[in-house]
Amino acid sequence: MNRFAELLDRLAYEPGRNNKIRLLVGYFRETADPDRGYALAALTGALSFKHAKPGLIRDLIAERTDPVLFGYSYDYVGDLSETVALMWPKSSSAHHSESFLGHPSPHPSPARGEGAQSLCSPHNDVEGIDVSERRTTGQAPSPLRGRVGERGIAGEIAVRFYSRTTTRLPQHWPTSSPHCARSARLSCRRSLRAGWTSSTRPGAGRC
Amino acid sequence: MVGMRPQDILIPVPAGLCCKPGGFHIDPVRPVERALITHGHSDHARAGHGAVLATQETLDMMRLRYGENFAGSVQAVAYGEEIRLGDVTVSFHPAGHVLGSAQISVTCKDRRIVASGDYKDARDPTCAPFELVPCDVFITEATFGLPVFRHGDAAGEANKLLASVKLFPERAHLVGAYSLGKAQRVIALLREAGYDAPIYLHGAMEKITYYYQERGIALGELRPVRGMKKAELAGTITLAPPSATSDVWTRRFPDPVTAFASGWMRVRARARQGGIELPLVISDHADWDGLTATIAATGAGEIWVTHGQEDALVHWCKSKGLAARPLDLVGYGDEDEGETAATTGEAQPAGETKKP
Numbered sequence: 345m346n347r348f349a350e351l352l353d354r355l356a357y358e359p360g361r362n363n364k365i366r367l368l369v370g371y372f373r374e375t376a377d378p379d380r381g382y383a384l385a386a387l388t389g390a391l392s393f394k395h396a397k398p399g400l401i402r403d404l405i406a407e408r409t410d411p412v413l414f415g416y417s418y419d420y421v422g423d424l425s426e427t428v429a430l431m432w433p434k435s436s437s438a439h440h441s442e443s444f445l446g447h448p449s450p451h452p453s454p455a456r457g458e459g460a461q462s463l464c465s466p467h468n469d470v471e472g473i474d475v476s477e478r479r480t481t482g483q484a485p486s487p488l489r490g491r492v493g494e495r496g497i498a499g500e501i502a503v504r505f506y507s508r509t510t511t512r513l514p515q516h517w518p519t520s521s522p523h524c525a526r527s528a529r530l531s532c533r534r535s536l537r538a539g540w541t542s543s544t545r546p547g548a549g550r551c
Numbered sequence: 552m553v554g555m556r557p558q559d560i561l562i563p564v565p566a567g568l569c570c571k572p573g574g575f576h577i578d579p580v581r582p583v584e585r586a587l588i589t590h591g592h593s594d595h596a597r598a599g600h601g602a603v604l605a606t607q608e609t610l611d612m613m614r615l616r617y618g619e620n621f622a623g624s625v626q627a628v629a630y631g632e633e634i635r636l637g638d639v640t641v642s643f644h645p646a647g648h649v650l651g652s653a654q655i656s657v658t659c660k661d662r663r664i665v666a667s668g669d670y671k672d673a674r675d676p677t678c679a680p681f682e683l684v685p686c687d688v689f690i691t692e693a694t695f696g697l698p699v700f701r702h703g704d705a706a707g708e709a710n711k712l713l714a715s716v717k718l719f720p721e722r723a724h725l726v727g728a729y730s731l732g733k734a735q736r737v738i739a740l741l742r743e744a745g746y747d748a749p750i751y752l753h754g755a756m757e758k759i760t761y762y763y764q765e766r767g768i769a770l771g772e773l774r775p776v777r778g779m780k781k782a783e784l785a786g787t788i789t790l791a792p793p794s795a796t797s798d799v800w801t802r803r804f805p806d807p808v809t810a811f812a813s814g815w816m817r818v819r820a821r822a823r824q825g826g827i828e829l830p831l832v833i834s835d836h837a838d839w840d841g842l843t844a845t846i847a848a849t850g851a852g853e854i855w856v857t858h859g860q861e862d863a864l865v866h867w868c869k870s871k872g873l874a875a876r877p878l879d880l881v882g883y884g885d886e887d888e889g890e891t892a893a894t895t896g897e898a899q900p901a902g903e904t905k906k907p
Contacts, residue, residue, distance in 0.1 A: 354829070357823070366719065416860065417699045421699055430698075471686070
């Protein structure tokens, strides 16, 4: 995810539209699945982080840092999530090259892919994919196994809600929600504009 | 002299840190009779003192900046060499900040105070590595004295720049960097990352960078950017003082990507403020982890904290049971900002209007 964070930074600082597109093309070309899939979902608004509320983030950082130092830091940086991200204690070993939540992701599979869940009920959460929820459905290896104490903030939030969410999980991952359809369309449009060939385009042949 | 307190040895006065029993000041901001200088940055090394004691490199840099007559008399000191001044013994030790930078140890009776000047514990291919000097009182800077400042791996930042050059081969990359130390470190990091094309220099960078080369620091092929055609600068990297990257001077470059190598780039608002497109977190100051690790390692029971975020670092020291207080020293700039005044003068030769 560090590469994705780098992309977001570059996009935020780059004023030119064509240059932004070049950055996106570069990212999607060199990043492997499933990370670029998560990235695409994040960029098209298909990911929701409904549990990552300021109150929770404050609680998490309060458990880990001196309140006075946090106060000075927040005062200087001016943005809560940025302050927390910068202050977050370093893990004892580096997982920089690893995938989302610091754990290897499952290989893409037709059972999990776009359109696999055709029986998606209309009342499903249209906010889209929440990673912590998805992980608990049992379709994918749990990212929460082991390595306690080395989690990043995303992992920590996932852990916080692990037990709470299991009881009220939607039975189907809402892959055919309007949002997903929209992101698939967007990805098609963007890849065509960017001149991908059908073989290098992410999700080629599926949309 | 029995029962001497640390403040009887070194005390902050308006001119800087004063050693009364030794009859000298450390990094004075006003002209004094005898000055000990930690390193060549313009906020620490000023012209007009009666006598200056510093490392050979620092003296050379002062000469490059201010001309031959920057002080009444000078004396070069080697790292580790002990010199008796009045009632105290002083010695200089590598600070790892820039070429020739030193911490100054002042010993009176059996009490040792180390004034570290600016320092970093991170690796730097362009200067001697920081040396830990055990002491009773440690005077630390606090430029990046907040736990949000963690500089990370500088080599990774150099790779970020090279990846951008590869992605935008038709654009020029303009890297803002403090002309003494930072610029040369960025060049050395690029060389270590395998970049062997010529690197271009803003006029204000030339003298000091060539001096680094004279001192045996390998920086590869360097060229002045002056006189280059716009089209020829596509796909190249140019180093310039921070103030120049937002100047009309940048119009000579094809669609430049403005990068800035500084520890401040860790905070987004700071990067946005400067209109930076590619922030590179490369600093010549210790980050939060470096400051706290160094303070603990000196074994000092008392910490004096100067220029920067004193409050947070003083708080940290106290929470670890160390006596700590902020030193009210004025006149020292933070990274890159102390540069502005100095570069406007030096930048002149780079201007288009320069007469041959």
